[in-house]
Amino acid sequence: KAGVTQTPRYLIKTRGQQVTLSCSPISGHRSVSWYQQTPGQGLQFLFEYFSETQRNKGNFPGRFSGRQFSNSRSEMNVSTLELGDSALYLCASSPGATDTQYFGPGTRLTVL
Amino acid sequence: EDQVTQSPEALRLQEGESSSLNCSYTVSGLRGLFWYRQDPGKGPEFLFTLYSAGEEKEKERLKATLTKKESFLHITAPKPEDSATYLCAVRSNFGNEKLTFGTGTRLTIIP
Numbered sequence: 001k002a003g004v005t006q007t008p009r010y011l012i013k014t015r016g017q018q019v020t021l022s023c024s025p026i027s028g029h030r031s032v033s034w035y036q037q038t039p040g041q042g043l044q045f046l047f048e049y050f051s052e053t054q055r056n057k058g059n060f061p062g063r064f065s066g067r068q069f070s071n072s073r074s075e076m077n078v079s080t081l082e083l084g085d086s087a088l089y090l091c092a093s094s095p096g097a098t099d100t101q102y103f104g105p106g107t108r109l110t111v112l
Numbered sequence: 113e114d115q116v117t118q119s120p121e122a123l124r125l126q127e128g129e130s131s132s133l134n135c136s137y138t139v140s141g142l143r144g145l146f147w148y149r150q151d152p153g154k155g156p157e158f159l160f161t162l163y164s165a166g167e168e169k170e171k172e173r174l175k176a177t178l179t180k181k182e183s184f185l186h187i188t189a190p191k192p193e194d195s196a197t198y199l200c201a202v203r204s205n206f207g208n209e210k211l212t213f214g215t216g217t218r219l220t221i222i223p
Contacts, residue, residue, distance in 0.1 A: 004155075033211070043156075043199065043213040056210045090155050098143060098209055103155035 001027060004093050004104035012110045018079040021107045025072050025093030031055075032074040033101060034066060037088040046089075049074055050097045078109075086111045114139045114204050116214035124220045125190055133185040133217045135200030143209065145183050147176050148199040150216070156199055159185075190221045 005024045013019050025032050033056075034046040045058040049068035066076040072093075078085055088108050092101035115138040125131055137145065144163050148156035160169045162178040169176050173194065175186040185198055197216040203209055 035213075042215040043201075045210050045212070048210060058210070088153075092155075098203060100144070100146060100158060100161050101211065102158055103148070105155045106153075108153070 004091055004102055006089075006091050006104040006107050008107060009105065010108045010110075012112065013081050014112050015081055015083060017081050018077065019081060019109060020075055020077045021089055021091075021109075023074045023076075023091030023093075023104060025074070025091075026102060029093035029095050029102075030072055031094045031097045031099070031101075032068055032072065033092045033094075034074070034076050035090040035092065036060075037090055037106070038086075043090070046076065048097070055097055081111045083111050085109065114202055114212040116200055116202055116212055118198075118200050118214035118217050120217060121215070122218040122220070124222060125187075127191060127221055127223050128189050130186070130188045130190070132187070133198055133219070135183040135185070135214055136181060137183070137200075137202045138181075139202045139204045139212075141205030143203045143205045145178055146201045146203070146211070147183070147185055148201070150197045150199055152197075159198075187219070190219075192221045192223050195219055195221045 031050045033048040036044045048056040068074045088106045090106045092103045094101045117136045119134045147159040150156040160176040165180045197218045199216045201211045201213040
């Protein structure tokens with residue numbers, strides 16, 4: 001079974017721009033979660049979607065948003081990028097909302 | 113609020129030298145405790161899920177155990193390929209049930 005895929009793998013943007021990251025979960029998984037990982041803060045929870053509905057949201061500003069489609073694929077968007085948004089963005093999928101999560105390889109975002 | 117503390121932050125071992133990593137947690141009703149391994153620049157790789165105190169799980173040179181307040185990841189006779197950051201996370205039965213991660217233990221196995 002194919003794992004979680006994330007595109008693009010690497011991205012370079014400048015301050016003020018916006019970015020959209022994509023995540024395709026493991027086939028049959030209905031829950032997708034997003035995390036931001038930085039050296040100083042570790043893994044920080046962004047949001048979780050289950051069956052196209054946002055189930056949970058972390059403590060991030062409104063510039064961070066996401067959505068899930070009917071095929072369980074998910075996208076997250078960051079508007080008005082800041083230097084501090086540079087991080088590894090990880091997507092994880094699970095069969096149900098509270099099951100074990102399986103992570104993708106991540107998207108490395110660099111904001112200049 | 114759920115909290116996870118991992119120790120030590122970093123650990124260097126000689127090849128074959130067994131040791132344990134600690135994960136202390138505070139949660140309002142534990143739904144599950146999860147261990148992951150992460151290599152530099154990659155996504156975390158799932159290792160174990162533990163649900164109740166007294167539970168143990170093994171995989172190759174790794175063994176995870178769980179008490180009511182902490183979990184241990186025991187590494188027996190490690191090899192250089194076991195070098196990675198090991199992450200612990202908990203999910204609560206209450207509140208928004210999100211996963212809360214510790215900051216990890218960076219393990220280095222010296223040949």
